[in-house]
Amino acid sequence: MQKEYDPESVESKWQGIWQQRQLFRVEADAEKKKYYLLEMFPYPSGNIHMGHVRNYTIGDVVARYKRMQGYNVLHPMGWDAFGMPAENAAIAHKVHPATWTYQNIDTMRSQLKRLGFCYDWDRELATCNPEYYRWEQWLFVKMFERGMVYRKKAFVNWCENCQTVLANEQVEAGLCWRCGQEVGQKELDQWFFRITDYADDLLEHCDRLPGWPDKVVTMQKNWIGKSLGAEIRFPLENGNSEIPVFTTRQDTVFGATFMCMAPEHPMVMKLAAGTEQEEKVRAFVERIRFQDKAKRTSDDYEKEGIFVGAYCINPFTERRMPIFTANFALMEYGTGAVMAVPAHDQRDFEFACKYDLDIIVVIQPKGETLDPQTMAEAHVEEGVLVRSGPFDGLENVKALEAIADYLEHKNIGKRAVNFRLRDWGISRQRYWGAPIPVIYCDKCGVVPVPEKDLPVILPEDAKMLEGGKSPLPALDSFAKTSCPKCGNPEARRETDTMDTFVESSWYFERYCSPHYSQGMFDRKDVGYWMPVDQYIGGIEHAILHLLYARYFTRVLKDFGLVDHKEPFLRLLTQGMVCKETIKCPEHGFLYPEEAVAGEAGRTCKHCGGKVEVGRIEKMSKSRRNVVDPNTLIEKYGADTLRLFCLFAAPPERGLDWSDQGVEGAYRFLNRVWRLVADHKDRLRDVKPFEGGKPLAGDARELHRKTHQTIKRVTNDIETRFHFNTAISAVMELVNSIYALKENVLSDPAGASVFRSALEAAVALLSPVAPHLADELWEALGHTGGVLEVSWPSCREDAIAEEQILIVVQVNGKVRSRFHIRADVGDDAIKEAALSDERIAARLAGRPVKKVIVVKKKLVNIVV
């Protein structure tokens, strides 16, 4: 062991040993209790960033802690390797997406190894590998056979200029990110998973995820968005047809004065046909359709609509209702048509005011009379029904039921449930993804690729095209094929690929048997390891990824492939890594080195103007406030970086980067190092303290502190994952060792206690700073790493204090404190408090009204 702490040499030494000993390899073993710890796998974007470091450090601490607790811990890592950035890089740098991806994986794998994470690398997987996605294709075919997938027309963002489909993140303020042209909507045939079949089940089980943060559960519930209401059919005036409408407010139906339909609604143009409105309606529909969704739903939307030239009849009032098409009506929700009740819905109210439509009050609030002439806004609250025929006088909450009954009785509608959640569109008109295993034949129609022909391999010889258009449709060697059913040589393959969320919806199951070649995974292994005991990742995946993963697991269960329904028992969503930003009014965000320190504060290197410093924001390249993990590892080592990430804040909160904080972490590790380096020789023949013999003085103190620390650290990790307080407890122990070392070391029992304290500090620190811990452990005379020993256990008898501190308050204010033997009763404590010198002086004979004694803690005297 060197005198000076040199992280570089210590870390490379132990990483070599760990690898050579295959320390992180695990196998399913029915004899052992398992623990599956999973962190969300990264997209191989090029380099590990601070967010990854934080996420994976949190996971690594838990994995190592659980191993020391005796669990068989599965802790795998892999790559979410399909996705658009690879295509963008391909176009920008003329590298093939596969080359780019695999290079990035190599870089990032070595970065993760450099951080000392205890992954079982034998289980590494990359979703772009055909051995992975072939099973996804296999499942797709199974789902197709069962009708769990279907094809329908749907809109995509389309850039006419680039002749390509754009993902939502490629649409910036309604414009194409590449060419700046306005983005439109194009209707294409696409594949959908029927996730809505599981909407109720997914919603119901939200309340059975006690290990999930409430926030995430709420977000999932809102996303699923179940509404109870009714479907009401409004006949057309000409009697040809009817418009079904979904509403949650059937109690207001007597106040419905007009109808609003989504511009995409198939009936709109039919209704307008032949009327004098036809051309105007066509122009309106075209205009709204072409707007991208972000714009249509942006803040400054204006409600607008147009009369389609036809009327329907309110079946309750026989009123003739003009039919409008309006930009705020959404085809995707409900039936795409809304019965408008301007008196009791704010949107309808604004629309009615704008187009001068009738407003009829049908819900009257208590103690108030609403007048349509003077109303400033809709009345959406409760009240009593008026102008509602047989339902007059009914409270509106009761009317909801009564009118629903009436609808069903008269057969003009029915109770209905509507979900905000829509089926999962998985088609991507992209190259770098898993091919959808389907063939189109003129004779047989849609034919799934037979199991024996799987996988449908994404051809790696495709040439990437400018503008981002997928090369697959034009690649005959891929797209041209023969029909597996009839042999027709003119059949064509589906050239769309799957949403990358599909890959990430089952990778955690694949990890259980990543090399299994007979199916998606080995049932036996999945049965042993799943479900995931602890899942850790960013809050940005709180909705989609987690919902899709929950859905997929249900599908697998329905196929009898797994026994569990929920994949993740406990979930931790870690906060963002943030850092202060520096902004120049002229040059925008600056790197720290671009801001020059001067007399009047910092100035911009480029223009000399004053810069604005301080706003703390999420680290990102575009804000120029990133710090590079590599640089920090070089300077301080992985252990310091890990320590800082955990110490700066509890995991679920945001972490504010601080260079000085990193220095502090480094200083602490040096402090621990020196403690061992300076005393290992004196401790060579000293055994750890075994208990039994009575201790006195500082040795007793240190022994107590040691076990108090073990208890605190264990509790902080076990129940709360609060590593920051766990670390501060170890810091306190180290401070105590420093303060007491000479007094304690002078006698043999004391030296034993000293060794125990030191060993406890090293062991407790080992999940956080594993390299340093192993080195110190070895220096203390042990063979083998700390990971292979048991987590320290706390001796309750060592913790018990013989003297306790009692705080004395007078009227709730602290006035004195004293020590007393821990075994005395409340009455003795009360007596001691009242006779305490300072208290007696303060009371000065005033009558005591009341004395409250809190066991072994506090006395409050009320006068």
Place this chain on the structure above:
RNA sequence: GCCGAGGUGGCGGAAUCGGCAGACGCGACGGACUUAAAAUCCGUUGGACUUCGGUCCUUGCGGGUUCAAAUCCCGCCCUCGGCACCA
């Protein structure tokens, strides 16, 4: 607008069940060591007043409950995150 989380020293944060507010770290200040600096070690460090014994104030703001409130209740302000024309 709706939903959720949060607001504590100069800063990050602690106080786990209503019982000493400010653990631990950073920064700052002082001292030791040194020719000097760095590193290290040891102190001090919420604010105001102080006769140096203490006293008063202090957990976003205003009320309340309680012997006792950072913690519970009511009202308000601010910050962050999510959803957002959902009928």
